[in-house]
Amino acid sequence: MIRRSKLETHLTDNCTKRIVNCQYCKRRGTHQLITSSSHLNECPDLPIQCSNEGCNEKILRCSLASHNEICPKAIVPCEYNTVGCNKKMKREKREKHNEEEITMHLQLATETIKSLQTSLEQKNSLIASNEVFRLNQFAKRKNENEDWYSPGFYTSPGGYKMSLHVYPNGNGIGKGTHVSSFIYFMAGEYDDTLEWPFQGVVTVELLNQLEDKNHKKSTLSYNELAPAEPKQRVKEGTKTHGWGYPEFISHGELEYNPATNCQYLKDNSLYFRVSVKATSKTKPWLMGASRIV
Ligand SMILES: [Zn+2]
Ligand SMILES: [Zn+2]
Ligand SMILES: [Zn+2]
Numbered sequence: 001m002i003r004r005s006k007l008e009t010h011l012t013d014n015c016t017k018r019i020v021n022c023q024y025c026k027r028r029g030t031h032q033l034i035t036s037s038s039h040l041n042e043c044p045d046l047p048i049q050c051s052n053e054g055c056n057e058k059i060l061r062c063s064l065a066s067h068n069e070i071c072p073k074a075i076v077p078c079e080y081n082t083v084g085c086n087k088k089m090k091r092e093k094r095e096k097h098n099e100e101e102i103t104m105h106l107q108l109a110t111e112t113i114k115s116l117q118t119s120l121e122q123k124n125s126l127i128a129s130n131e132v133f134r135l136n137q138f139a140k141r142k143n144e145n146e147d148w149y150s151p152g153f154y155t156s157p158g159g160y161k162m163s164l165h166v167y168p169n170g171n172g173i174g175k176g177t178h179v180s181s182f183i184y185f186m187a188g189e190y191d192d193t194l195e196w197p198f199q200g201v202v203t204v205e206l207l208n209q210l211e212d213k214n215h216k217k218s219t220l221s222y223n224e225l226a227p228a229e230p231k232q233r234v235k236e237g238t239k240t241h242g243w244g245y246p247e248f249i250s251h252g253e254l255e256y257n258p259a260t261n262c263q264y265l266k267d268n269s270l271y272f273r274v275s276v277k278a279t280s281k282t283k284p285w286l287m288g289a290s291r292i293v
């Protein structure tokens, strides 16, 4: 029993069922609930000591994760972990680590690039003789008289290495009116095992982007009648003279043509397909050796 004079004090100060606000999150509830460990264990606005060693900041529980993203004492991986530096350090030490290890990081980056190149080349050498290339930024290249090279590709596994060379604004007699396209040979990994000069047929097609027909097609026959230079083997780092068509297609023909349902230039891009049928022979007895570099 509580005496009447004490009742008021009990209701405002002592009663465990009285309604109060949490001093942190302002949630309303009985004093018993608000001060219980079950509320304090989940109160989003309760300040909590950052758990990173050396950090004395008190952070609202709901902000702990975002604090950890910037906490100078948080343990983080080196920024160069993607190229192989496995060091971990406090965030505040990162800059110093970067300064001290600049040489090591560069070495790692260089090695990464090298191994990417190697795997890319290995991938390239598996490419068969039917390649599609996209030439983007057509308008800009045309306006600026820029030429464009496709990546080097092999005519077949273990075959010749070549590339497509395109002048969006034309070259030679096609200048200013046509797109010009040329094929040239590059030094390839299997050149020793191949017969030179190259003999065969290279077909370059500019693809109709609306349907799989009416592609603009030109064929280059590398035979006795073909000029000598473009079919010769070249040394590493050089390429042959290109061979092809200065007037491959006129600029007017690139646009949409409703009569043929043709559109070669779309979204500022052209798609070229190069197909190669080599008739010159390989030297199979030398094949294994070329892979040992
Ligand atoms: Zn009470
Ligand atoms: Zn609370
Ligand atoms: Zn902290």
Ligand SMILES: [Zn+2]
Binding pocket: 078, 079, 080, 081, 085, 086, 087, 097, 101, 105
């Ligand atoms: Zn590092």
